[in-house]
Amino acid sequence: MILKFIKSGYQKVKRAFAKTGAMLGNKMRALFKGKIDEDTLEQLEQIFYEADLGVQTSVELTERVRALYRRNPALNADGLIAEVRQEIGKILSQYPPTLKDVSKTQLPMVILIVGVNGNGKTTSVAKLAKRMQDEGKKVLIAAADTFRAAAIEQLETWAKRHDIAMVKGVHGSDPAAVTFDALSAGIARGVDVVIIDTAGRLHTKTDLMKELEKIKRSCHKVHPDSPHETLLVLDATTGQNAIDQAKTFNQFTPITGLILTKLDGTAKGGIVVSIQQQLQIPVKFIGVGEAIDDFEPFDSESFVEALFE
């Protein structure tokens, strides 16, 4: 297990958490060094809160530690930390992080990628496509962010570099039409997976959210069960704002999973916990850098290990 951890991208997560010395384990150990009392417990709640665990989780976790300490005042820092670690692990392992198994349904599997501008959608499409291609799957990506010419070029650069098949529309064309073409091509070419990049939309703009509905209708038309997954890309460095984004997107279009990017750039890893707990949507992948391989399936065990190093 340790070997798996060292090999995986979680090393990068760990480094990010270490950068600002904000790992929960270290902070808790420092706090519990002296006498443990009401004051310490209040500070503990603050530590949880600062790690972006959110109000509800911070309060609940502190309450657990308080109760445990009352029952067992002889408990040392390690005992209390172990309790918190176990609780966080429990929250994180509640939702299965794997993609839907479509082996029994008609291929291709269709994955729609949505989210706010700059969160890392286009990069994640390329990373996911490369990953699935490396697993031996036949992958097609669709450049359905026709809003900015640069977005099509950006995806095309990745596609050429890694030999990934791509369908694109012209700048300004209807993203639902590009989606239709991509799925039709995917079926004709017998691909296993179609991954669709979309334009960044503000979750507060109703018309843009309606456009997403139209893209989904295009999917249904060509392939009635699709999209099989709608993955919302969230930027981990935006903290609790990411939760608001997820709530609104989920209202308009049910989200089946999250891709949490830029975990290499934040010390507030607790956002993963509060997102899953508040939204009950699994984090399926994490982004840990700008390179094509800086992308990992979410693994709660490795994540908790990084958080409590």
Ligand SMILES: Nc1nc2c(ncn2[C@@H]2O[C@H](COP(=O)(O)OP(=O)(O)O)[C@@H](O)[C@H]2O)c(=O)[nH]1
């Ligand atoms: N450090 C880091 N940067 C990332 C990650 N994912 C994306 N980015 C960067 O975030 C910026 C926006 O990404 P892009 O894919 O264009 O976002 P989009 O507007 O949602 O399509 C780019 O500079 C990416 O290189 C990540 O996991 N870590």
Ligand SMILES: [Mg+2]
């Ligand atoms: Mg983009």
